[in-house]
Amino acid sequence: MGLRGYIAKKIFFALIAFVIAITVVFFLYHVIPGNPANIFATDRTVNPEQRENLLERWGLNEPLWKQYGIFLRNLLQGDLGFSYLHKLPVSEVIGISLPWTLLLLGTSFVLNAVIGIFLGAFVAWRRGSKLDTGFVLTYNFYNAIPLFFVGMLFIALFSFYSRKWGWPFYFPAYGAQTAGSSEWGFFPHLVDILWHLVLPLTVLTIAGILGWSWFMRGNLINILTEDYIKTARAKGLNENQVLYRHAFRNAILPVVTNIGMSIGGLIGGAVLIETVFSYPGTGRMLYEALIRHDYPLVQGAFIIISGLTLLGLLLAEIVYGFIDPRIRTS
Amino acid sequence: MTLLEVKNLKTYFHTKGGSVKAVDNVSFKLGKGEVLGLAGESGCGKTTTCLSIMQMVDFPGEIMEGQIMYENAFEVIDEDRKKSLRDRILNRNPGNEKRTRNLLEFSEAEMRRIRGNHISMVFQGAMNALNPVHRVGNQILEVLNIHEPELEKEDAWDKVIDILETVGIDSARARDYPHQLSGGMKQRALIAMALVNNPDIVIADEPVTALDVIVQSQVLKATKELQRKFDLSMIMITHDLSVIAEVCETLAIMYAGKLVEYGDLRTLFKEPFHPYTQALINAFPSITGPKKDLFDIGGSPPDLRNPPEGCRFHPRCPKVMPICSKKIPSETPIKNGFVACWLYEEEEK
Amino acid sequence: MLVLMGMSPSLMVMGQEPIYGGIMHTPLSADAHALNPFSWTTTYEAYVIWHIYDPLVRLDLENQAYACIAESWSHSTDFSEWTFVIRDDVYWHDGEKLTIDDVFYTYNLNWNDPDIPRRSWLFDEITELEVVDNTIVITFGWGPKPADVLYDLATTLIVPEHIWADIDLHDYANDVNPIGSGPFKFVEWERAQFFRLEKHDQYQFPIYIDGKTIPIISEVEAAFYALAGGDIEVMANPPPELESAAEFYNASVHTSLNDYWVYLGMNQRRYPNNVTEFRQAIMYGIDRQEIVDVIKYGRGAIMPASCNLPWGTYYNEEAKTYDYNITKTIEMLDDLGWVDTDEDDIREDGLGNPLEFDVIVSADAQESVDTVKFIKTYLEPAGIQVNVVPIIWDVLWTTVGGTGDEANTWDYDWAVLGWVGFWSDFHPSSFYWLLSADNWWGSNAVNIPGWNSTVRTQVTDLCELVLYETDEAVVADLIDQIQVLVAEDLPYLPLQVNGGTYLYKTDEYKGWQLGPTDGPDNYFTWLSIQLISPPESGPGYLALGAILALVITVGLIKFRRRRD
Ligand SMILES: Nc1ncnc2c1ncn2[C@@H]1O[C@H](COP(=O)(O)OP(=O)(O)OP(=O)(O)O)[C@@H](O)[C@H]1O
Numbered sequence A: 001m002g003l004r005g006y007i008a009k010k011i012f013f014a015l016i017a018f019v020i021a022i023t024v025v026f027f028l029y030h031v032i033p034g035n036p037a038n039i040f041a042t043d044r045t046v047n048p049e050q051r052e053n054l055l056e057r058w059g060l061n062e063p064l065w066k067q068y069g070i071f072l073r074n075l076l077q078g079d080l081g082f083s084y085l086h087k088l089p090v091s092e093v094i095g096i097s098l099p100w101t102l103l104l105l106g107t108s109f110v111l112n113a114v115i116g117i118f119l120g121a122f123v124a125w126r127r128g129s130k131l132d133t134g135f136v137l138t139y140n141f142y143n144a145i146p147l148f149f150v151g152m153l154f155i156a157l158f159s160f161y162s163r164k165w166g167w168p169f170y171f172p173a174y175g176a177q178t179a180g181s182s183e184w185g186f187f188p189h190l191v192d193i194l195w196h197l198v199l200p201l202t203v204l205t206i207a208g209i210l211g212w213s214w215f216m217r218g219n220l221i222n223i224l225t226e227d228y229i230k231t232a233r234a235k236g237l238n239e240n241q242v243l244y245r246h247a248f249r250n251a252i253l254p255v256v257t258n259i260g261m262s263i264g265g266l267i268g269g270a271v272l273i274e275t276v277f278s279y280p281g282t283g284r285m286l287y288e289a290l291i292r293h294d295y296p297l298v299q300g301a302f303i304i305i306s307g308l309t310l311l312g313l314l315l316a317e318i319v320y321g322f323i324d325p326r327i328r329t330s
Numbered sequence B: 001m002t003l004l005e006v007k008n009l010k011t012y013f014h015t016k017g018g019s020v021k022a023v024d025n026v027s028f029k030l031g032k033g034e035v036l037g038l039a040g041e042s043g044c045g046k047t048t049t050c051l052s053i054m055q056m057v058d059f060p061g062e063i064m065e066g067q068i069m070y071e072n073a074f075e076v077i078d079e080d081r082k083k084s085l086r087d088r089i090l091n092r093n094p095g096n097e098k099r100t101r102n103l104l105e106f107s108e109a110e111m112r113r114i115r116g117n118h119i120s121m122v123f124q125g126a127m128n129a130l131n132p133v134h135r136v137g138n139q140i141l142e143v144l145n146i147h148e149p150e151l152e153k154e155d156a157w158d159k160v161i162d163i164l165e166t167v168g169i170d171s172a173r174a175r176d177y178p179h180q181l182s183g184g185m186k187q188r189a190l191i192a193m194a195l196v197n198n199p200d201i202v203i204a205d206e207p208v209t210a211l212d213v214i215v216q217s218q219v220l221k222a223t224k225e226l227q228r229k230f231d232l233s234m235i236m237i238t239h240d241l242s243v244i245a246e247v248c249e250t251l252a253i254m255y256a257g258k259l260v261e262y263g264d265l266r267t268l269f270k271e272p273f274h275p276y277t278q279a280l281i282n283a284f285p286s287i288t289g290p291k292k293d294l295f296d297i298g299g300s301p302p303d304l305r306n307p308p309e310g311c312r313f314h315p316r317c318p319k320v321m322p323i324c325s326k327k328i329p330s331e332t333p334i335k336n337g338f339v340a341c342w343l344y345e346e347e348e349k
Numbered sequence C: 001m002l003v004l005m006g007m008s009p010s011l012m013v014m015g016q017e018p019i020y021g022g023i024m025h026t027p028l029s030a031d032a033h034a035l036n037p038f039s040w041t042t043t044y045e046a047y048v049i050w051h052i053y054d055p056l057v058r059l060d061l062e063n064q065a066y067a068c069i070a071e072s073w074s075h076s077t078d079f080s081e082w083t084f085v086i087r088d089d090v091y092w093h094d095g096e097k098l099t100i101d102d103v104f105y106t107y108n109l110n111w112n113d114p115d116i117p118r119r120s121w122l123f124d125e126i127t128e129l130e131v132v133d134n135t136i137v138i139t140f141g142w143g144p145k146p147a148d149v150l151y152d153l154a155t156t157l158i159v160p161e162h163i164w165a166d167i168d169l170h171d172y173a174n175d176v177n178p179i180g181s182g183p184f185k186f187v188e189w190e191r192a193q194f195f196r197l198e199k200h201d202q203y204q205f206p207i208y209i210d211g212k213t214i215p216i217i218s219e220v221e222a223a224f225y226a227l228a229g230g231d232i233e234v235m236a237n238p239p240p241e242l243e244s245a246a247e248f249y250n251a252s253v254h255t256s257l258n259d260y261w262v263y264l265g266m267n268q269r270r271y272p273n274n275v276t277e278f279r280q281a282i283m284y285g286i287d288r289q290e291i292v293d294v295i296k297y298g299r300g301a302i303m304p305a306s307c308n309l310p311w312g313t314y315y316n317e318e319a320k321t322y323d324y325n326i327t328k329t330i331e332m333l334d335d336l337g338w339v340d341t342d343e344d345d346i347r348e349d350g351l352g353n354p355l356e357f358d359v360i361v362s363a364d365a366q367e368s369v370d371t372v373k374f375i376k377t378y379l380e381p382a383g384i385q386v387n388v389v390p391i392i393w394d395v396l397w398t399t400v401g402g403t404g405d406e407a408n409t410w411d412y413d414w415a416v417l418g419w420v421g422f423w424s425d426f427h428p429s430s431f432y433w434l435l436s437a438d439n440w441w442g443s444n445a446v447n448i449p450g451w452n453s454t455v456r457t458q459v460t461d462l463c464e465l466v467l468y469e470t471d472e473a474v475v476a477d478l479i480d481q482i483q484v485l486v487a488e489d490l491p492y493l494p495l496q497v498n499g500g501t502y503l504y505k506t507d508e509y510k511g512w513q514l515g516p517t518d519g520p521d522n523y524f525t526w527l528s529i530q531l532i533s534p535p536e537s538g539p540g541y542l543a544l545g546a547i548l549a550l551v552i553t554v555g556l557i558k559f560r561r562r563r564d
């Protein structure tokens, strides 16, 4: 079949998965009890007549299958609906928040992958050592604390106590930039954004790195018992060469397939971290939309998130195809 | 001429339940161009013996004692160490730099120069002994890259193609990945990898066990030819009597971490001394007959964490005597070798 | 024109001329979504909008009318004709002068445009709008009370005609750069991040701070550390466990009561909830002070059974209060003859059914769920079985009939809910809204508690009288009567008024204005607040940036060297 066929197949399945995902999202948010229209009912300023008008305008009075048809047609035209809450098209609302999330998640993802893989490899190579024991303890400890709590701890420590105790630095407790920093010129603005990124990124990335390196460590420990590792040693390769030329690449293969899972974890983490650090990303926006029942926005955000996740998965699978010769050449 | 001599080798695995005495006081010699067969039941320590020679025993294994004297060891010794050694050797024994040295005294870096270069090993279980993500040719090339870094790229590649053709693999397959090769081809590729840098000694750990009968004999024939061609010394571990008959000149029988009999193949087959060996060989009416597993004796081998007192075979031995369970028999010389059995130690009876 | 009431700013700013301005930082816990003075829906939007736009009249800290754009006002003896005179020194943020035409434009829009969500029910009652010189004359079909007109109608935010005349009102285009005449000019809004406002130089009253930054901080814990660290100056409802530590960080605590009260609704469409003595028995059996103290951490107060907020002018102390008394509950149930006949520790009602009730409550609101759990334990010794049933808000609201749909089933026993925005302390019409059979919440389409006793007719009549009565003393008397009746008949079983706790920094700013129903972050604070000492220079992270830059440079140089 070869690489081309493999990629075509993966794209095809990703598309099917996407269609299923958006269908599930649509029906899920239309069959759960309660009606989006109730939002208006709780508002004393909207009378029943006006409410009917609003329902009409947003097509909420149509039967479900018809709404689904409209939904699909609009989706094809890139129209994700209109957010009740923000009074803006959903695509625009997401467009505002997505860059921040991509900045946070993207940076975190790259750091997770690079640091996680190398740390995992290093720890696996030194398995049984104090470093390894320390790593296992840290991993279990960090996983046992809720991310929210870690976030708060970081805020208390690096935003407040650092100032109180006169450390030479501190980081902001909230937001993605200082209000008005866009007027300071390009470089100071950039520094300001990075400065705000540090804490949320750190909390998110520590979790990610630990997860990735844990996975990598497990793989590598398994790989190191494989026969071809013995063969490699018997050739006279030194430990580094064995590790990086022979064990590493084989251990990375399952890590690549695991990217999907880690994207899911990242998004889950992002919702929490963005809320804790008041970061203006899609995760927090989704959270707000959920608790305030902004159905079109929730739906739109889920579509974008599942789209991005599937895209990430697809890329991972394509990369996998390139690095695993068993796929490339069969 | 002795190329490699193993003396009183002890390799133990330190497990929670106690030390597994996988290799316990094993000694043998390997001459230039000699093929030594190493046979014994599963778990008796064959692989461990060979890994000890390569110094590749994995944790929790440890070489406790012994010497592994290798003749051409001098050239891999680190330069600064070599210099002081040379001074000492030349003073004592002028003109002889090629002194045999104990590999167990070598550093890890020195050992790396031995592995794949002087002594190479083909591992048990060929199906997984090649790295699935690298091309076969490149994996062979790697040996040359490490040990002959000054070799031109093209020359090295030519050498790889050469050796592949010698073992009977089409040169076009050099750019294939392991999963594209058949089992027999993989095994040949591994042999090619072991041979590519003209080693002195090749250790082959059950090189053909995983293959079907026809492929087995093809691979064996090729191996034997190569061995003759390069005048290689080989240690061949196997379960299969016919394999031994086909390629070996000397035979060592191992039982529960110890060598019980060692000697010239033909004599041993004709007149086995040790009751264990006798049981093995008598079980086969004809060594050229249908292939069978070598071992089919009642009982099971002992737990190597606390092996039986005295001769380790005595609980299963048909000719057991009172002394057998009390004292370990020593190695009694026989024709071209030795046997470790109380039957032949006259004076102690 | 018989009565003329002139109002002047009640606020005197502390003696000497202030020297320092500064930027005040006050967080919101969620983003606003449209800065449209007509179509806003959440308190977050209202908060920002009320910085930018001004009404004719604001409420001061004692909930009295405070002239803002209006200079003075007057009404005819029967209250049917109201005249507002506007100030001559009011300017829009774009420099244009605010004229009476802008006021007319805004009122007319509210009165006539069906697409404008009206902010006051009184617009429905207007019969004529007229401009005379610099006054606007509003004529009603009858005579609404001053409290209603001033607090409800006159608090409508005024928009500039020269901007809005060209805007499609459905477009919400005014979000982008709202122009008002309020104390602060809109500068920047980064969605989900912050608002930046700057002082309106031409404002009719003096303002000392240079501007306000309103960051959006989702978590109160984070807000607390921001406050303690000096990034923000005020916050609402800090985590109770941190509140006690506030003084270490130079923050003061202010508590106030909110116009938000919580009640237990017993569905009186069902027996035995429609037995008044039974409702009274239940009311005696709930320790409401404990609910305030434990569940609300003391933030709030008991809500009087009369459904009238416990402060302000109309509160009647004579009405029944139902102090916690479980013995009384047991006595009353015994008197009703509802005793436990089958020895399962649950009493049976007059029809022989056990006194067992499901209480529906919003699953999102942990405090309400806890409240129901408390009620369950209170009523257990009296032989009443209460089951806690948390459900999602939408379902709860539909079930209790809040949507006013025909499809309402009112299929519930008891529910815990709350009311916001009735200002029953000074709003004579609040009872009309809540209880009158003729009105939205009290109407048969909604009528959440299903109140249907003869008292309801009496109360409805009294509410009507209040609405049309012109004599203030009579109004007070009527409202007294209503309160007594309501407290006796208990259509709702009010539990508590929620309160707010605020932290505000007193080491950086002075001039905070505090009121019983307001946090320190209010209009009057905005006008009077000023920095105590000159603003600090340079943000703290610049040092870090410099260090980072240094480390990177040194690292790069070393790296280069090593490669050479
Ligand atoms: N890593 C290890 N830890 C503990 N014991 C081990 C380890 N590796 C080998 N052993 C033990 O050492 C003994 C010798 O093992 P070895 O692999 O050398 O046997 P073998 O003769 O090669 O057997 P086979 O014919 O099955 O390959 C066995 O009893 C085995 O259980």
Ligand SMILES: [Mg+2]
Binding pocket: B046, B047, B048, B124, B205
């Ligand atoms: Mg073996």
